[in-house]
Amino acid sequence: MSIRERLSGNEAAATAMKQINPDVVAAFPITPSTEIPQYFSTFVANGNVDTEFVAVESEHSAMSACIGAEAAGARAMTATSANGLSLMWEMIYIASSLRLPIVLSLVNRAVSGPLNIHCDHSDAMGVRDSGWIMLFSENNQEAYDNLLMAHRIAENENVLLPLMVCQDGFITSHSIENIELEEDDKVKKFVGEYHPNHYLLNDKEPMAIGPLDLQAYLFEHKAQQANAMKAAKDVILQVSKDFESWTGRHYGLFEEYMLDDCDFAIVCMNSTAGTAKAVVNDLRAKGIKAGLLKIRVYRPFPAEEVAEALSNLKAVAVLDRADSLNGMGGALFEDVVSSMYVAGKQVPIVNYVYGIGGRDTTCNDIESVYNDLSEIAQSGKVDNPYRYLGLRKGDM
């Protein structure tokens, strides 16, 4: 039986970590993810978990400690945000290239500068090509559920890649909302024990980790990482299916909300998808066929599936909560456009950069996008594909 509770997103993430009871947690506090290691260290102090908690002196050390622990054969977790992830940068790549299935709870926040503690996805987008599996979460429930599934995905022998579960800083991390929790023993059973095939503390199989890897091998190793990332898609679907038969909660690579019969749709990630659902409901009540595609699995990017799901639409808007500052649009937009082009699907697509630095995104904002889409669907033309949503125009 699920347990009806009310928790913030950070409490939900910490609760998942408590139930997973990893061997090692190494973390350094940073807003807005600070509460996760804070709550977790309380669980350690109270004896709720038998995790080795390493209170490191920086995020670089947090990821380094996770790498050491995971390489030794342990299950390791951490949490961070924004500049904390920036400071991990060097070790983020090392974790994935060593094929260490570390799980990180990323509470999305704008990367400095100037200094801002609020939500956008610039931290996650900075590591989108680092070889980590990236799952996005609309609310506290999805942050919790994604963490419960994380180890089964990351530790699969066809995958062996680190995984981060993203949720929106403050917007969900600090909002108390209803949640369905699962029972401790059931979580333990679902997550299972971690028995790596190869690990440093195995005295029967001495090995070197992270040696020099020059022209003769690095290319092949990178191709192996890429193959593992491709393989992750099926593993994610299988684990999600098992999760659904246990909890009844369905997860795919993305969520299609009123998508199959719609004229036009928004593609977005995390909490804004919830706001968009409310707008879709209102528009549907008025007879307007609006839809939503919420990306859950951002890496690996479900290119074929996204292209297929959007192929019959008259117009699509991709919302990016991070600006790539590249003169052509945000990262999610580029991914969706590439997916459509390669699949030979011709649908007018427009990009909106929104919510930067915690700028609030309201139902009215989302409705204005659907209004634009309605015009694009009629004209079939996109005059300016790289737009802003919620930008104060007078200051430009």
Added chain:
Amino acid sequence: MSDLIEIRWHGRGGQGAKTASLLLADAAFNTGKYIQGFPEYGPERMGAPITAYNRISSDPITVHSNIYEPDYVVVVDDTLLESVNVTSGLKPSGAIVINTTKSADYLKSVLNDYSGDIYTIDARKISMEALGRYFPNTPMLAAIVKVSHIMSDEDFLNDMKDSFKHKFAKKPEVIDGNMKAIEMALNEVKKI
């Protein structure tokens, strides 16, 4: 979303407006509702104006934005009335609840002739009498429950008693004072 209630709290850092919004979310959750309770984080320091929000509904809530057209507004500190537009977007069908001893004429003038109901309560007096210290959030929580009819007084009192037992497990001597503050507030909040 037929019975969705949206509430906005205005207070100053340190007065417990955020805590009150979370306690209200808790209390409504315990009556079976779907809830959101979240603060708008700004510069966090004692005395700075802060805003917190609640959504309460019988149906799941998916919207994740601040609240611009609340059904109810709670003002924990009346010195905010002249510096913050507390009635901004407040529905005329709703109400505002203010912790104040100021006159009705003064309140109407600083509230830009807000046409909905205006309720006042002297949370300072209640808090000093019941707790011996100034914690306005407990009486204000009771006042908004009374005004908004989110739940019955009886359900609310029972829920708060349980919640205080848990929250103040290590200092049970403050439970009675807090319960007294709530009972007084339920009786003393009045429409002007």
